[in-house]
Amino acid sequence: MKFTLSWLKTHLKTDADLATILKTLNAIGLEVEDVENPAEKLGAFKIAKILTADRHPQADKLQVLSVDHGDGNPLQVVCGAPNARAGLIGVFGVEGAVVPVNGMVLKKTAIRGVESNGMMCSTRELELGDDHDGIIELAGDAPVGEVYANWAGLNDPVIDVSITPNRQDCMGVRGIARDLAAAGLGTLNAIIVPEIAGVGPGPDVRTDDVDGCPAFFARSVKGVTNGASPEWMARRLKAIGQKPISALVDITNYIMIDLGRPLHVYDMATLKGGLVARKGKAGEEVLALNGKTYAIDETMTVIADDAAVHDIGGIMGGEHSGAQDGTTDVLIECAYFTPERIAVTGQKLALTSDARGRFERGVDPAFLDDGLSIATSLVMTLCGGAASEATRAGTPPATPRTVAYAPDQCLALAGVDVPHDVQKRILESLGFGVSGEAGGIEYQDGVPVSVPGHWTISVPTWRRDVDGWPDIVEEVVRIVGLDHVPSTPLPRVPGVARPTATAEQLVDSNRRLPLADFA
Structure with a gap:
């Protein structure tokens, strides 16, 4: 995942220098693979x-x-x-x-x-x-x-971060900025979602494959003028290795990198009837945007009209229906594809793409409306045109999830004693909701007594990977810094060599680390 320092700072208000940002990224589990400044x-x-x-x-x-x-x-x-x-x-x-x-x-x-x-x-x-x-x-x-x-504004370091498969939220610049803000490196700027005053009914779209594509949202924008992207957008895309193509195409790529939300734009003049997300049929083929033809089967989700398949759902669009220089009317697709279906299809076709990498991990199912509005606004701002109402086919799997969590579990599992108020601040800054009583220690007749209690943690929709209380511990510990996890000697097993460290060294390495600076 590549981004520039200036791009990061559109989401993160911070005075931290590059060295501090890089050190913090590594400390919270976002490994920095490379940093390059083109100006050098x-x-x-x-x-x-x-x-x-x-x-x-x-x-x-x-x-x-x-x-x-x-x-x-x-x-x-x-x-x-x-x-x-x-x-x-x-x-x-x-x-x-x-x-x-x-x-x-x-x-x-x-x-x-x-x-x-x-x-x-x-x-x-x-x-x-x-x-x-x-x-x-x-x-x-x-x-x-x-x-x-x-x-030319090229004095802007490009940071390349390795994103593990469970961190789908960090497949966009905003997710990385959220983590850094939670680690105390600044403030996360608010996203401004424009209100779109659509005129006329939305485009004809539906989903007949709710297992592969539970939700298919779309708008049309008519009367656009496609051309080159503005300099600021083209510069950011080029800096991370993306080739600017045209404003309509670049908008979708920009939002995918910026917010982790893949989209697709169709030239409406090439479509025959409405669009449907459905299962593929044996014998169908699609000429993809990479110039290669792929054979479709019944295990795959495709986007098709009355005449042909136009899109390998969630992985790659078709060459025939993509936006061109002369495109005047577009349909903007913002859909949710299930990670399992994307993974199987991508493996069968040996086809990788930036969109697949995000859908396969799991994009935010609650961000369809906002993502569509942001994309529509950018299209109208850069290319003109008038937008329709939105069509919302299907239901995204955005059911709220909660986890019961006792703050003392952080010390019990990870060996790191993080104050309860610090844990609460970390979780809330990452987008988790925290309610309930934490419990703690009361003194009865001068004797400390443990008082049970737990929080109810509401898991944000962009964190598909968080499933139980150990995941909550992981969130707290990595934001505090993985270097705070103590080195703990394991019991000696017969037949295994004795440790060479002295008893004093082992005790010293197992001490609780102070967190006063972080708090």
Whole structure:
């Protein structure tokens, strides 16, 4: 799961620096696999302006440029880009810079007998995209001489966190921000869910496979204009390795990464009749968005219209009905697919996707309405159009769950003595509801007496993995910090070598760790 530091801070209000955030992520069980700041490898690349562009005397396809890179001494550069011309502002690599795409060190050289100093760069050479047809063209007001990465907002570390299969809630940036807020690293910003004043009836959708797709919510938005995503969205997606495609497609990918909620957008002009979530039929096929054709069978959930299958439910959409440049009317799908069905289908088809990785773990079944509203609002904001009412087919499995929990069970199971009020604060900050009396110690005639009691813990709908009181203990302990769990020697078993540690060392390692700083 990748995200940038600035993206995280759209959900987490914090003054913590990067090192503290990384240390905390590891301490609460979200292992940091890698951190990379794109700006570090682009520090020697500056914004520059081409002053003159003349034909190379020895090569028709080359030009000799005079380039102003901000120090007052224009440099001569030989360039073969077809779009190089006087007045263009682009990105210039100075002598000594290392080109990210191939590791080449730029140095003064002669190209067909003409001296060249540095290089005007394409997006592919800087590993910022796939375009290599010409050099980068920046806006006319881009500040000549400034480090390009700083001006372009690329000084933004990308954090890669390993998410275990049980932590479906952390398959979105918001879930990770919630954990960090619970660990005392800031405040979780509220989500603003827009109210959509739909006009006219919602689209014709239904579910005939409640075991595979219990709920299928949808809206249509008509009169949209598809195009490129806004710069802020494209930049965030590119930073984590997602290729921006178009505003309509990028919106669904952005919400999936941001909130952990996969969606799909259909071009309504390609549909024949209503959409239905149903079981597949032997002999059916679908050409997926990855360009491959997959054979469908009766164990799989598909989304189909009156004529054909358009979507391998919860895993990948079809190429035929996806949003295109000329799309004007769209249907936004926000459905719940059961993890078991997704897992079996994905394994059978040997098909992986970002959506599968989330549905297979289990997305929040109570977030369909809000997810659909957020997606609809983004579509209307970025692409225009008018939204319909929502159609809500089926019922998401969002039945409230509770767990009986005694706070003293934390010490009994994990060996960590966490004050009751700290446990309550941790659980509530993670989205759990806490009610009831905790029990504790009373003094009768000066003698401490244990008073039984327990809390009723309401489990948030995004925590499918929490099933019993040991899971509650785990939540408390990991937020306090896994390094607070004491090392406890096990009883010696005959035939097993004796420990080499001294008795004093064993006692010291088993002490209760103070939690005053955390509290």
